[in-house]
Every structure is written in C-alpha cells, then in structure tokens.
Amino acid sequence: MSFLIARSIDDAVAAMAQGARPVAGGSDLVVGARHGVDSLPDDLVAIDRIRELAQIEVNTDGCAIGAGVTHARLMVDETIVRRYPGLADAAALVGSPATRNVGTVGGNIMNGSPAMDTGAPLLVLEATVELRSEVGTRTLPIAGLWTGPRHTAASATELCTSIFLSTPRDRSSSAYVRLEYRRAMEIAVVGAAASVQLNDDGTIAATKIALTAVAPTVVAISVDLIGRPADEQALAMVAAAASDQATPISDLRASDHYRRHTIGVMAKRAFDAAARRAQGEHIAVPVNRTLGIGASS
Amino acid sequence: MSDSVVAVNLRVNGTEYPLAIAMSRNLLGVLRNEVGLTGTKEGCDDCECGACMVLLDGQPVNSCSYLAVQAQGRQVTTVEGLVVDDKLHDLQRNILEAGGVQCGFCTPGMLMSACALLERNPTPTREEIQLGISGNLCRCTGYARIIDAIERSI
Amino acid sequence: MATGSETPAPYPELATNCVGDQGVAAWAGPQFSCHAVHVRVDRETGVARVLDVSAAHDSGTILNPLGALGQIEGGITMGIGQALSEGTRYDDTGRQLNPGLLEYKLQTAADTPTVRTCFIEPGGEGAGPRGAKGLAEAPNVATAAAISNAIAQVIGQPVRQLPMTAERVWLTANELLHSEISNGTGGES
Numbered sequence: 001m002s003f004l005i006a007r008s009i010d011d012a013v014a015a016m017a018q019g020a021r022p023v024a025g026g027s028d029l030v031v032g033a034r035h036g037v038d039s040l041p042d043d044l045v046a047i048d049r050i051r052e053l054a055q056i057e058v059n060t061d062g063c064a065i066g067a068g069v070t071h072a073r074l075m076v077d078e079t080i081v082r083r084y085p086g087l088a089d090a091a092a093l094v095g096s097p098a099t100r101n102v103g104t105v106g107g108n109i110m111n112g113s114p115a116m117d118t119g120a121p122l123l124v125l126e127a128t129v130e131l132r133s134e135v136g137t138r139t140l141p142i143a144g145l146w147t148g149p150r151h152t153a154a155s156a157t158e159l160c161t162s163i164f165l166s167t168p169r170d171r172s173s174s175a176y177v178r179l180e181y182r183r184a185m186e187i188a189v190v191g192a193a194a195s196v197q198l199n200d201d202g203t204i205a206a207t208k209i210a211l212t213a214v215a216p217t218v219v220a221i222s223v224d225l226i227g228r229p230a231d232e233q234a235l236a237m238v239a240a241a242a243s244d245q246a247t248p249i250s251d252l253r254a255s256d257h258y259r260r261h262t263i264g265v266m267a268k269r270a271f272d273a274a275a276r277r278a279q280g281e282h283i284a285v286p287v288n289r290t291l292g293i294g295a296s297s
Numbered sequence: 298m299s300d301s302v303v304a305v306n307l308r309v310n311g312t313e314y315p316l317a318i319a320m321s322r323n324l325l326g327v328l329r330n331e332v333g334l335t336g337t338k339e340g341c342d343d344c345e346c347g348a349c350m351v352l353l354d355g356q357p358v359n360s361c362s363y364l365a366v367q368a369q370g371r372q373v374t375t376v377e378g379l380v381v382d383d384k385l386h387d388l389q390r391n392i393l394e395a396g397g398v399q400c401g402f403c404t405p406g407m408l409m410s411a412c413a414l415l416e417r418n419p420t421p422t423r424e425e426i427q428l429g430i431s432g433n434l435c436r437c438t439g440y441a442r443i444i445d446a447i448e449r450s451i
Numbered sequence: 452m453a454t455g456s457e458t459p460a461p462y463p464e465l466a467t468n469c470v471g472d473q474g475v476a477a478w479a480g481p482q483f484s485c486h487a488v489h490v491r492v493d494r495e496t497g498v499a500r501v502l503d504v505s506a507a508h509d510s511g512t513i514l515n516p517l518g519a520l521g522q523i524e525g526g527i528t529m530g531i532g533q534a535l536s537e538g539t540r541y542d543d544t545g546r547q548l549n550p551g552l553l554e555y556k557l558q559t560a561a562d563t564p565t566v567r568t569c570f571i572e573p574g575g576e577g578a579g580p581r582g583a584k585g586l587a588e589a590p591n592v593a594t595a596a597a598i599s600n601a602i603a604q605v606i607g608q609p610v611r612q613l614p615m616t617a618e619r620v621w622l623t624a625n626e627l628l629h630s631e632i633s634n635g636t637g638g639e640s
Contacts, residue, residue, distance in 0.1 A: 003303050003320045003366050023364065030323060030362040031344050040321050042301070046367050072356075096432025097410065098350055098357040179496055181536055181617055183561035184431030185345060187553065252540060252554050258618040265495045293493075345552035396517040399525065431561040434552065439524030440560040442517075 005046045009053065009132060009161055015045035016157045017134040022047045024068055025102030027095075028111045053106070053161060056080070062166040064130075067106025067159075071118075072097070074105060081285055084165055085277060086121035086174030086193050086270075092286035093117055093178060096185050106160045109142070112150045112217070119146070119218035120193035121176045123210035125165050131158040139164070146217035171205075172197035173277035176286075177270045177293045178212060179262050188213045189253045192242060192267040194274040196230065202279070203229050209238060209271060214246035214263045221245040221267075230275035235268045242267030269293055303366050307332065310378030316365075324368050325349045325360040328375060336376040336405045340434075347433030350406035351375050357413040357432070376405035379412065387450045388412060395446035399437030407433045411447045420451055480577045480584045483509040486527075486593035489564075490601040497621025499602055500562070501531050506590055507569045512582030516570075523568045523590045530594025532558045538614040 004020065006012035012022060020043035023029050033040040047053060053068030058079050065074070074080050074091035081088045094100050094108070094117050108118045109129070119142075127142040131154050142163070145152050154160065168174075178191030191212030197205045204227065210220045223241035228234050248259035273287045284290045307314045309332055316331050325342075328351070329335050340348030342361045349361040352374035379386035388411050391397075398404050407430060414421060414429035421429060426447045427440070435443065489503040504527050513519045536556040540548040549555045578584050595613060603609040606624035 002301065005367075005369065023367070026364050026367060027344055027359070027362050030364060033321075034342065044320065044364075048367065095344070096347065097413070097429060098347065098359050098432045099344060101356045102358055102363065179498070179617075181498065182556055182559055183500075184428065184559040185434075185553075252549055254618055258621065261621070262496050341552045343551055343553070396521045399521055427561045427563065431559045434557050434559065435525075436529070436557065437525045438521055439526070439528035439566065440563040441524040441566055442521055444560065444563075 002043045003046070004044070006050055009050060009159065012045050012047050012050060013132055013134050013157070013159050015043070016159055019043050019156075020045040021156075022159055024048045024104045024107045025070070025099075027099055027103055028107060047159070048102075048104075060167065062164055065105060065163045065165070067110075067161055067163065068104050069106075071095075071100035071103050071105065071108070074118075075100070075285060083168050084121070084125055084174060085283075085285055086124065086176045086195065086274065087118060087165075089176040089286040089288070090117040090121045090178075090191075090193070093176075093180070093186070093188075093288055105163060109145065109163070110152055110154065110160050112146050112148075112152050114149055114215060114217050115188045115191075115213040116218065117176070117178065117188055117191060117212065120191055120210040120212045121174060122163060122165075123218055123220050124174055124193045124195040124208040125168075126208070128164045129160055130162045130164065132161045133157045133159070137161075143220060149216050169197050171200070171278050173274050175270045175273035175277060175283070177266050177273065177288055177291075179266055179293075180288070183289075187253075190214055190246075190248070190259050190263040190266055192263060192270040194238075194267070194270040196271065196274040196278045198230070198275070198278045203227055204234065204275075207271070207274075209242065209267055211242060211246055211263055211267065214248040214259055216247075219245075230271075234275075235272055238271045239264035239268040266293075305366050305369050307365070307368055307373060308371070309334065309373045310375060311372075318365055320364070320366055322365045323361055324351070324358075324363045324365045324373070327365040328360060328373070334375050334377050338402055338405055340402070340406075345434070346403075347406040347410065347430075348403055350409045350433065352409055352413055355413065355416055357410050359432075374409070374412075376408055379408060386412075388415075388446065391449040392443060392446040395442045395449060397438060397443040397446040403433055403435040403437075407435065407443055411443075411450070414447070415450065421447075423448065480511065480579055482511075482584045482586070482589055483571075484589045484593050486590070486597040488594070488597040488601050490598055490605070492602055492605040492620065493617075494606070494624065495621075497617040497619070497624060499535055499598070499615065499617070499620055501535075501564045501598060503565045503567070504594065504597075505567045505569070506593070507571060508586065508589060509571045509573060509584070510586040510589070511578040511584035512572055512574065513570050514581060514583050519570065519586055520568055522587045524566050526587065526590030527566055527594050528558050528563055530591040531562070531564070531598065532556070533591065533613060534595035534598040535614050535616070538616070 021041040053066040055066045057064045071091040071094045075088050108116045128139045130139050174195040176193040178188040180186040193210045195208045199205045204225045243264035246263045248256045250256045301320050338348040340346035344359045344362040351360045354371050410430045485507045487505045492499045610623045
C-alpha cells in the first residue's frame, strides 16, 4: 500500500509497473470508489504534478495535448479554441468550474464512460493517443481505445501521456453539442460532435460525426455527404443517420426512444455549427451557450 | 480500500499542519476533523453540490472528492482563510448585507467559488457570475442575492 | 390532530403562546399571489428554460424587506425545479432511484431567471401580528402553474405531470404521451 507523487512520466510508469494506479484530479476515482464502482486501489501514483503531462505543444504537424491538461485550460487555450473548437466546446461543458479545474482530458478518455464529453470531438478530429509503459511507447487511433463501457485497450501498466491532433486543413472546423436539462452540473443525456471540411465551392469535402451516450462507447457514424452543399437536406441526412445508427438505452436520464430522437437533433446542430465555422463564421465556445442548445437557449 | 497511513504536511490558510492520515481520506474530512476547521461543509459528498469547495493553489476544488494526500505541498484556502485580522472579506460582508445567506450551508463553498471567480476575472458580467458559481447549489436563496453580493464586490 | 373528516372546531379567540394577543385566527389570514413567467421551449427537444419571472404578492405588511425578497426568489427557483427538473423516482420496492444530486436536479445559479418582485401591502383586516401574513411557501406554488401555462401556450397543450421534463414536454408536443406512459416510461411521481 503506497502513495507516490510522481515528478516525471518515468516515475509514474515505474510505479504503475509495480501495480499502482494513476490519479490526476481524482474526481472519477474517488467518487467511483464511494459508489462502489471500483474500490480505491491499494497503490496510487499522483500524476498531477508531472510537467510533461500538462503541456500543449504545437508544431507544423499538429498539436500534442498532454494527458494532464485540465478541461479548464482546454476550453480557453488559444490553439485549441482556434483550431479544434469542438474539443473546447466539450471541455467547457464538463461539470462545474471546480470539476473542470481538476478533471483532465486524459482522465476523461481513459475512464471510458460512454457519456464522456471530450471523446466525441477527439473521435471526429481523428486523434491518436500515446500510451507509455516501462516496456515502451505505442500510439493508437482513439477509435481503437474504447473497448466497452469503462474499458479501454490500455493495459493496467500503460499511462496515457498525450493526445495528438493533426493540423486542421483549410476551410475545416469542428463542433460539439449536447442535450442538457440544466445549464451547469450536467452530464450528457446525448451529445454529438462533427468535423466538416469544405471545398472552395462550399460543398462538403469530408465530414465525420460521433455520438455520445447512445452506445456502449462513444461511436462514429457514417453518412455520405461528400460533394453536397451543407444545406437543409444535408442536415436532415445527418439527423436521420444519427438516429438510425444510435443504439441507446433507457435509464433515469431519458428513454431510448427520446434519446434516439434527440441524438438526431444534436448531430444536426453539431454538423451545422461545424460547417458554419468552416465557412469562417465565428461561433464562440461553447456552441451550447452561444447558439442556445438544450437548456442554454 | 487501502488504509495505509501517509505523512502529509498540509498548508491551510498559511499554517502548516504535519499530519499522518490514511491514503483514502478525502481532503474535506481531514480539514474538518484533523485540522479542525469546520467552516467547509459536507453536502452531497459526491462532487455535485459545492458545499465542500476550497481553494487549492487559488483554484476551486470539491474537497469531498479530492484525496487529502494529494494536497501535499499545495496551498489550501478555506472560508476561515478569508478573514484577515478579524475583518470579514468584502465578499463575506457583501453576502451578508445583500441577503445572500439564508440557512448558510452553501455559503462557505459559494464564497470560495466567488473568490476564485474574481481572481481569474475581476470584472465578470452577471452571466459570468452565474456560470462561475454554477457548481454551488443553493436550496434557499434562488441565487439572486448571492449574485448581487458578488457584483457588489467587483 | 384528529382523524376523519368533519368541520373543525372554531379557533380559540386568544392564544398566549406563539402569536400573542392576535389569536390563532391570524394564521389563517388569506395570502394572495400572482406570477407571470417568460419561458423558452426548444421545440425539437422539449427543453424549457425560464427567462423571466414577475411576482406580485399580498403578504400583508412586509416586516423584513430583504428577507422577504429572498423568500420570493428562493421559492421561485424551487418552483422552477418543481416545474422542470426535480422529481423523485422509485423502483417497484419503493427504493428511490435518484437519491443523489446528479439525477435529482436542482436548478443551478446558471439557470436562475431574472426575478421582479412586487409586494402589495393593502393593510386592513385578516392579517397576523403587525399586519403580516404568510410568505415563504407561496412563491413556490404559483411558479410551476405559471410555467405549465406558458409551456402549454408554446406547444399547444398542457403537460399533465410534474416535473415537466424535456422528454415529457417533447412527448406532449408530439401527442405521444399517453402511449408512452402506458408503455411504462412515465414512472415518476
């Protein structure tokens, strides 16, 4: 039984090789232990003071976001807001100022909840995740990270160290919206992210759409819009594809029937906001509050 | 659950508290029981109400869901730390005068949120104040007088 | 307290305990209130948000103006929760399914509307000590009713159950409510 405050990634993965579990903000871990999801591990290694994990590095290829970057920072970071606004939209909706302050993007994706907010935008931005252990480092597309509710492809000795996003192409952008019943302290009832790249004539060159809280994991859906204008018909196709391809459950927050309907609405709105941003329109982060989606109208 | 005891030096409101505490203890419980500062309240114990909010290096944190051992080496500020030389902080005086206290249970956490908000944004709009304290639930006041009090403190 | 149903005995004329020489009858001083609300409904999702509330109250002579305003504003926010988001839910054995504050949703500071309060102080008969009447509970009562009427104006018919969750508003707007409830998705109280 031990507790270690790691100062470097090497310290952290060494402790994890001995069976310690990483803790950053602790909100998922401590609350989860109290609810009996998982008891608190015997050995913990605190990773919130590792500088390398708290950096956002930009180069010509793209942007590497340290796993320890908090939601509070993601939502205001100049690079993230300008190049990957969908991710900033999501970070800005997490919990409350206090939870955004301790919660990290690495913790969010590695916790593996199907209702995580940052997962869908990272999926449409085609993020790759770096996992490090004492044995070595590997990267995998984020689409391959989640294997089920609260399960990931990472082994217990692998620490998520960073998330890489490629430099966005010209005339492209992203957005994330979610259904919420109140304007703060919410968890996604359903949510959707979209990335859109436009041709010079305004037609769609590429698009990706991913859904939150309507399947065992965050999932991408397919809808063929290439070559079409981003018009009402395209929005209707996005909504229909999302509703068709979702596999929601009923729980306290909503029935499967209502989720299937509202995921279409959210996907349509995310796509619309991403397309408008790609056209150069400024839609401030988060889209939920700027455009009035869910309770934020 | 582990109960291994860890030596921790907690720095609360500028005072050092050398403690030996179980690894699984949350900061809230240690502040109230070992440190003896009971201004910070236990509400939901679930990160959902903000009654337990303290500042950690100036940033708001729900102390119910933060391991006490993780606060080692950080500055913890509780509502008691707002009083300097027996004088109420502006926010405290204003929340009293504006009528922002009814039962008072959310008040300590609300003050810490407000304090952090004004630190990062000294001239917030009313909407920014509302969002800034949105992690602190209040059953009594309807928030209006609390928001007024923060506006008065700008 | 008695059980059964019958005409209660008249109030004693004088009670010297909690209400001094005003008599217990003073507690029955009728209190009137009227609320107007401005609500926005997202027709595609059923999410409703209360933007403005105007509250007029005859609570007799207001003895503590600041405290009285606080009672109105707090009651309104509680009333909005009652109207839109706060509902206890139970399983078949009576165990509450949403005992925590994540699933039992209070309104947050970010949801709170602009509230305008007007106290009508007519004076005269029927009030309690120093002309005061009740206050604290009243603003809770009118709020949910006013919100319900406002939502009905938007979607064309009233939602018949509290809280008027987004899903219920959406179902009502789409006239699916009855069939959905009979399918078992409406189990709140």
